[in-house]
Amino acid sequence: MNQHQRSPGSGFQPNRALVLGGGGPAVASWTAGWWVQIAAQADSSPGCGTSPEPDGWSAFDWHHRRMADPRPVVRSAPTLESVASVAGVSRATAGRVLSGASNVTERTREAVLRAADELGYVTNRAARALMTQRSGLIAFVVAEPEERFFNDPHFSLALRGAHAAVAKLDVQLVFSIVHLDADRRKFERFARAGHLDGAILASLHGDHPLPRALQAAGIPVILMGRPLVPVAGVSYVSSDNVGGGRLAAARLADGGRTRLATITGPRDMTAALDRESGFLGELAVRGRSGLVVEGDFSMESGRAAMTELLATRPDIDGVFAASDLMALGAFQAITDAGRSIPEDVAVVGFDDSPLAATVRPGLTTIRQPVVDMGATLAQRLLRTIEDGTVLDPVLIPAELVARESA
Amino acid sequence: MNQHQRSPGSGFQPNRALVLGGGGPAVASWTAGWWVQIAAQADSSPGCGTSPEPDGWSAFDWHHRRMADPRPVVRSAPTLESVASVAGVSRATAGRVLSGASNVTERTREAVLRAADELGYVTNRAARALMTQRSGLIAFVVAEPEERFFNDPHFSLALRGAHAAVAKLDVQLVFSIVHLDADRRKFERFARAGHLDGAILASLHGDHPLPRALQAAGIPVILMGRPLVPVAGVSYVSSDNVGGGRLAAARLADGGRTRLATITGPRDMTAALDRESGFLGELAVRGRSGLVVEGDFSMESGRAAMTELLATRPDIDGVFAASDLMALGAFQAITDAGRSIPEDVAVVGFDDSPLAATVRPGLTTIRQPVVDMGATLAQRLLRTIEDGTVLDPVLIPAELVARESA
DNA sequence: CGGCGCCATGAGAGCGCTCTCACGATCGAG
DNA sequence: CTCGATCGTGAGAGCGCTCTCATGGCGCCG
Numbered sequence: 091m092n093q094h095q096r097s098p099g100s101g102f103q104p105n106r107a108l109v110l111g112g113g114g115p116a117v118a119s120w121t122a123g124w125w126v127q128i129a130a131q132a133d134s135s136p137g138c139g140t141s142p143e144p145d146g147w148s149a150f151d152w153h154h155r156r157m158a159d160p161r162p163v164v165r166s167a168p169t170l171e172s173v174a175s176v177a178g179v180s181r182a183t184a185g186r187v188l189s190g191a192s193n194v195t196e197r198t199r200e201a202v203l204r205a206a207d208e209l210g211y212v213t214n215r216a217a218r219a220l221m222t223q224r225s226g227l228i229a230f231v232v233a234e235p236e237e238r239f240f241n242d243p244h245f246s247l248a249l250r251g252a253h254a255a256v257a258k259l260d261v262q263l264v265f266s267i268v269h270l271d272a273d274r275r276k277f278e279r280f281a282r283a284g285h286l287d288g289a290i291l292a293s294l295h296g297d298h299p300l301p302r303a304l305q306a307a308g309i310p311v312i313l314m315g316r317p318l319v320p321v322a323g324v325s326y327v328s329s330d331n332v333g334g335g336r337l338a339a340a341r342l343a344d345g346g347r348t349r350l351a352t353i354t355g356p357r358d359m360t361a362a363l364d365r366e367s368g369f370l371g372e373l374a375v376r377g378r379s380g381l382v383v384e385g386d387f388s389m390e391s392g393r394a395a396m397t398e399l400l401a402t403r404p405d406i407d408g409v410f411a412a413s414d415l416m417a418l419g420a421f422q423a424i425t426d427a428g429r430s431i432p433e434d435v436a437v438v439g440f441d442d443s444p445l446a447a448t449v450r451p452g453l454t455t456i457r458q459p460v461v462d463m464g465a466t467l468a469q470r471l472l473r474t475i476e477d478g479t480v481l482d483p484v485l486i487p488a489e490l491v492a493r494e495s496a
Numbered sequence: 497m498n499q500h501q502r503s504p505g506s507g508f509q510p511n512r513a514l515v516l517g518g519g520g521p522a523v524a525s526w527t528a529g530w531w532v533q534i535a536a537q538a539d540s541s542p543g544c545g546t547s548p549e550p551d552g553w554s555a556f557d558w559h560h561r562r563m564a565d566p567r568p569v570v571r572s573a574p575t576l577e578s579v580a581s582v583a584g585v586s587r588a589t590a591g592r593v594l595s596g597a598s599n600v601t602e603r604t605r606e607a608v609l610r611a612a613d614e615l616g617y618v619t620n621r622a623a624r625a626l627m628t629q630r631s632g633l634i635a636f637v638v639a640e641p642e643e644r645f646f647n648d649p650h651f652s653l654a655l656r657g658a659h660a661a662v663a664k665l666d667v668q669l670v671f672s673i674v675h676l677d678a679d680r681r682k683f684e685r686f687a688r689a690g691h692l693d694g695a696i697l698a699s700l701h702g703d704h705p706l707p708r709a710l711q712a713a714g715i716p717v718i719l720m721g722r723p724l725v726p727v728a729g730v731s732y733v734s735s736d737n738v739g740g741g742r743l744a745a746a747r748l749a750d751g752g753r754t755r756l757a758t759i760t761g762p763r764d765m766t767a768a769l770d771r772e773s774g775f776l777g778e779l780a781v782r783g784r785s786g787l788v789v790e791g792d793f794s795m796e797s798g799r800a801a802m803t804e805l806l807a808t809r810p811d812i813d814g815v816f817a818a819s820d821l822m823a824l825g826a827f828q829a830i831t832d833a834g835r836s837i838p839e840d841v842a843v844v845g846f847d848d849s850p851l852a853a854t855v856r857p858g859l860t861t862i863r864q865p866v867v868d869m870g871a872t873l874a875q876r877l878l879r880t881i882e883d884g885t886v887l888d889p890v891l892i893p894a895e896l897v898a899r900e901s902a
Numbered sequence: 903c904g905g906c907g908c909c910a911t912g913a914g915a916g917c918g919c920t921c922t923c924a925c926g927a928t929c930g931a932g
Numbered sequence: 933c934t935c936g937a938t939c940g941t942g943a944g945a946g947c948g949c950t951c952t953c954a955t956g957g958c959g960c961c962g
Contacts, residue, residue, distance in 0.1 A: 167688070169918055180942045185920065193940060212689040216625035217918035220947045225622065226690075230671070240656045241850055243646070250646045253673055262686055265636070265671040267659060280668060282573070283618040284632075389854065418854065425856065444647055445851075448795060448824065450831065575948055586912045591950065599910060623948035626917045 168209035177205035188213065225285040228256060228471060229264045231277065232292045233300060236267055242387065242415055243443045244460055248292055248314055251464020261287070261472070274300055282307050288475045290314060290467045296358040310474040312467050316360040316483065325474070327466050327484045329458035331361050334488030335368020337456055338410040338438040341496055343376055347408030347436050351381035353395040353420065355412045362387070365412045365440060381406070385416045392419025400427050407435055408496065414439040414446050417453055417495075436496035440488075452493030459486060574615035583611035594619065625691055634662060634877060635670045635695040637683065639704055642673055648793065648821055649849045650866055654698055654720055657870020667693070667878070680706055688713045694881045696720060696873045702764040716880040718873050722766040722889065731880070733872050733890045735864035737767050740894030741774020743862055744816040744844040747902055749782055753814030753842050757787035759801040759826060761818045768793070771818045771846060787812070791822045798825025806833050813841055814902065820845040820852050823859055823901075842902035846894075858899030865892060 174184035179198055186194050187202040188211075205211075219225045230252050232239045239245045253263055264286070268274045281289065281304055289304055292314040301321045304311045313326035335352075342350055352369045355362030366382065373380050383399055385391035392411055396419060399406055411417035417439030424435050431437055431451055439446060442457035463486060470481050580590035585604055592600050593608040594617075600608075611617075625631045636658050638645045645651045659669055670692070674680045687695065687710055695710055698720040707727045710717045719732035741758075748756055758775045761768025772788065779786050789805055791797035798817055805812055806829060817823035823845030830841050837843055837857055845852060848863035869892060876887050 167918095170920095171918075181919085182921080182943075183941060186941090189920080195940065198940085212685050214626075214918050215686075215690045216622045216631065217947090218920075219622035220620075220626055220918080220949085221920040223947085227670075236656055236660065240649070240652050243649075246646050246652045249671070250642055250673075253671065254642065257673075257679065257682075260686075262690070263671050264633075264668050265655070265659065266668065267656075267663075273663065276663075279618050280621075280666075284621045284668070422854070422856075448828070450828075573948095576950095577948075587949085588913075588951080589911060592911090595950080601910065604910085620948050623917090624950075626919085626948080627950040629917085 167214070168211045169214070170211070173202065173205045173209055173211045176209060177201040219285055223285055225287055226261050227264050227284060227286050228252075228261055228468065228475075229266055229277075229281065229286055229289040230292070231266045231268050231289055231300070233268050233274075233295065233298055234293050235269050238293075238388065239267055241389070242413075243445070244413075244441060245292055247443075247460040248464035248467070251461035251466075252290055252468040253464075254461070255465035255468035256472075259472070268300065274303075278303050278307065281309050288312070288471045290464075290471055293359070294318075295356065310471060312471040312474065314463060314467055316364075318358060318360055323480055325470065325480050325483050327463050327470065327486065328361070329460075329463065329486045330488045331364030332368035332371070334440060334456040334458065335365040335370075335410070335412075336372040337488065337490045338365075338440070339369045339372035339376075339380075341438055341454065341490055341492070342408040342410065342436055343373065343378065345408070345436055345496060347496075348378070349403060349406050350378070350408045350410070351383065351399050351403070351406055352410040353383050353385045353392055353399075353412060353416050355385060355387045355416075357384060362412055365410075369410050380410075385412070385419075387413040387415060389415040389419040389422075392416025393423045394419070396420035396423035397427075400424070400429075408437075409435060410438045410440075412440050414441040414443040414453060414455055417455065418445060418449060421449065421453075421495075432495050438496045442491050446491070446493070451495050454493045454496040455491050456488045457491045458488050462486065573620070574617045575620070576617070579608065579611045579615055579617045582615060583607040629691060631691040631693055632667050633670050633690060633692050634658075634667055634874065634881075635672055635683075635687065635692055636698070637672045637674050637695055637706070638698045639674050639680075639701065639706060640699050641675050644699075644794065645673055647795070648819075649851070650819075650847060651698055653849075653866040654870035654873070657867035657872075658696055658874040659870075660867070661871035661874035662878075665878070674706065680709075684709050684713065687715050694718070694877045696870075696877055699765070700724075701762065716877060718877040718880065720869060720873055722770075724764060724766055729886055731876065731886050731889050733869050733876065733892065734767070735866075735869065735892045736894045737770030738774035738777070740846060740862040740864065741771040741776075741816070741818075742778040743774075743894065743896045744771075744846070745775045745778035745782075745786075747844055747860065747896055747898070748814040748816065748842055749779070749784065751814070751838075751842055751902060753902075754784070755809060755812050756784065756814045756816070757789065757805050757809070757812055758816040759789050759791045759798055759805070759818060759822050761791060761793045761822075763790060768818055771816075775816050786816075791818070791825075793819040793821060795821040795825040795828075798822025799829045800825070802826035802829035803833075806830070806835075814843075815841060816844045816846075818846050820847040820849040820859060820861055823861065824851060824855060827855065827859075827901075837901050844902045848897050852897070852899070857901050860899045860902040861897050862894045863897045864894050868892070 170181050170184050170188070174181045177184060177198070179202060183194065183198060184202050187199050188206060215226060230249055232245055249265070256263055266277055268277050280286065286309055288310040290312055291301055294301070294313060294315070294317055297319040301311050301313060301317065301324050305321060305324060311324050313324060316326050316328045317324070339350070350373065352366060354366045357363060370380060370382070381399060381403060383395040385395045392413070392415060395416065396409065399409065400423065409420055411420050417437050420437055421431060424431055424437070429435055437453065439453045439455035440458070441460070442455045446453040446455045466484060466486070470484075474480055576587050576590050576594070580587045583590060583604070585608060589600065589604060590608050593605050594612060621632060636655055638651055655671070662669055672683055674683050686692065692715055694716040696718055697707055700707070700719060700721070700723055703725040707717050707719060707723065707730050711727060711730055717730050719730060722732050722734045723730070745756070756779065758772055760772045763769060776786060776788070787805060787809060789801040791801045798819070798821060801822065802815065802825065805815065815826055817826050823843050826843055827837060830837055830843070835841055843859065845859045845861035846864070847866070848861045852859040852861045872890065872892070876890075880886055
């Protein structure tokens with residue numbers, strides 16, 4: 091269906107990755123402010139024309155190589171010691187000032203700060219971590235196949251919220267996708283070895299072992315979405331999926347639609363189950379019922395489910411898709427079947443993803459404030475890290491965003 | 497335009513975040529495998545009903561609090577020392593085995609490995625980092641406002657590629673958005689303090705100071721996209737934007753379109769400039785010319801630009817938008833103007849983002865293999881970190897993906 | 903059989919920091 | 933003026949690891 095045609099390159103060169111000459115010396119030998127590295131064995135192999143391989147190091151080799159590396163690395167980052175000597179005080183006192191302790195004369199305080207500023211001193215995190223058992227690192231972990239994460243704006247929006255919440259603090263976000271069991275074990279090792287201060291876990295299917303494992307390793311955890319099986323001591327932040335499902339049902343019913351259906355998410359996630367039960371529950375309250383087809387939150391599954399629905403019940407006139415992506419898939423199926431939205435079939439989605447507003451007709455959907463959720467997750471996790479308090483789970487209200495599709 | 501309507505909550509409660517009782521003890525006091533934390537002052541404040549604030553800690557406070565925290569943290573993670581004693585060897589020998597050095601008898605080797613396995617030993621990264629000056633951390637930095645990052649799939653796809661490339665190694669990705677100057681300084685501090693091993697910088701506008709700053713701090717850097725101003729010792733990976741622009745022009749011209757225009761990206765980025773010059777260059781070769789309107793890669797700017805173009809030259813029949821998002825914006829403007837795609841106006845985008853295939857009509861676009869680029873960036877950065885070699889910049893060919901819109 | 907070299911191992915010195923403890927100076931109370 | 937409390941400061945002990953250097957055992961050559 092799609093024709094592909096290779097680009098000729100700027101100068102119409104042959105069909106492969108181009109390597110540009112120049113643009114910087116091939117051998118590094120630069121000098122830094124307070125750090126000097128000297129590239130020893132040049133090996134400025136000019137080629138590497140095709141995709142450069144990471145020549146299959148294992149994690150093991152990576153460190154091994156470093157050890158074997160004869161390159162002289164001159165350390166010269168300013169240390170607390172040097173700050174102290176410049177300021178004419180002891181290391182202890184300098185440390186006191188820099189970590190904000192009281193019990194310091196204003197005079198010495200100023201002297202130390204001036205010295206630190208002058209030297210461009212920055213606390214060495216490794217050393218600090220070694221003492222404090224705190225790394226200043228929080229992980230944002232997604233337990234989905236990579237494609238899913240990146241196709242669904244949902245996760246990256248949550249990541250954004252978490253990043254924003256953490257941005258002001260001296261905490262950094264480590265990003266990880268943990269899909270396979272091997273990934274998970276690798277991540278667990280990292281968490282334990284890296285003194286990861288805590289982790290936000292998003293999109294856990296079924297009874298995923300990760301929360302329990304991290305918990306057991308003494309690492310505070312918070313979940314995005316209610317877990318299928320509760321884990322003691324692990325809190326979560328979820329949107330009000332049941333309420334959202336209800337809103338969707340009400341919207342369709344109030345709009346006069348009578349032959350209704352829902353395309354659910356994967357049944358091993360509470361988000362899917364709750365949206366479904368909210369939808370069906372609200373219909374039941376109104377003395378109605380609806381068809382149910384299972385999807386997996388992806389656009390393709392939405393299209394397939396809708397196609398199936400249209401085949402089963404050609405007179406269907408209202409659909410609630412448990413994600414916007416599935417709703418858009420449904421859009422395609424409906425259009426392909428020659429029907430129109432919303433005249434023939436009304437569609438309600440879930441998420442209010444950026445796409446919802448841009449498609450035509452605009453997608454009526456249930457908004458869950460994902461960015462806020464991400465921020466809330468980070469904030470509460472920090473709280474738990476700080477003093478061990480495990481806050482109660484939070485349910486964030488969903489709201490209907492009415493556009494043209496229903 | 498959009499009506500909003502609040503969700504009633506599962507139980508039709510009032511209009512605010514709901515706090516659930518239960519779901520885990522409010523006070524943490526759990527015991528870990530080899531790590532015990534005891535939550536001292538309970539303060540299980542049940543409220544936090546609205547959006548919980550991070551009660552304004554500075555980076556400073558965060559660590560200060562920790563210091564002031566009287567909570568007894570019993571360290572009991574197995575150390576190299578304990579592994580050694582279990583295996584009946586010295587710490588040095590245990591270390592040798594665990595870091596893969598040779599010069600160890602098979603017998604002792606096995607003994608150490610068994611002991612390590614038994615104790616669930618994991619190398620303490622802080623301690624290792626302190627010695628090796630290597631953190632095992634690589635940053636993926638985006639120098640854009642947050643919205644941009646998250647609205648444009650481009651970046652997250654690159655992040656995905658980088659993550660994939662790094663996943664096998666014992667290296668973790670630190671994710672950061674650096675937009676404001678304050679962000680940048682904070683990040684620089686982190687980089688220097690955290691012994692960040694290297695950084696991938698994406699989407700730099702103009703002559704951004706970050707690469708130079710990191711470079712000066714001795715931290716290897718690689719750029720996604722050619723920088724406007726070259727930085728000595730800093731390599732990059734870019735798609736062949738000029739070639740891509742040419743392909744777009746050729747496609748439109750070959751399709752018989754004669755009244756052409758391009759919607760460019762922001763002129764402070766080479767990606768935008770190169771696509772534009774490729775497009776105009778190819779037209780020039782064919783003895784033609786085209787209108788130019790500047791956008792900023794976002795959908796909204798594409799819509800605005802297209803609206804402007806249609807007003808200026810109502811008879812326009814072919815447009816090259818320098819990003820898919822802008823192309824979709826153009827779609828809207830064209831449709832809103834009552835014209836049809838591709839009959840009245842043909843549109844070519846750039847990126848082949850996931851959206852391109854799903855819109856109707858399908859968007860003809862220039863594919864740049866962003867995921868691969870992300871991976872390549874990570875691989876080359878690792879190479880530089882490893883031995884100081886700065887590889888030559890790489891240009892990755894773009895290719896035309898033909899769909900219905902042109 | 904003495905001596906040389908090689909090799910596996912252990913002892914120990916830090917990496918840069920935090921934090922405890924001891925010490926001298928200052929101060930108010932008796 | 934003396935005594936204990938208070939306070940700012942310095943000395944120093946590690947955190948857990950890597951890596952250098954010394955050591956002692958063994959094989960090999962002369």
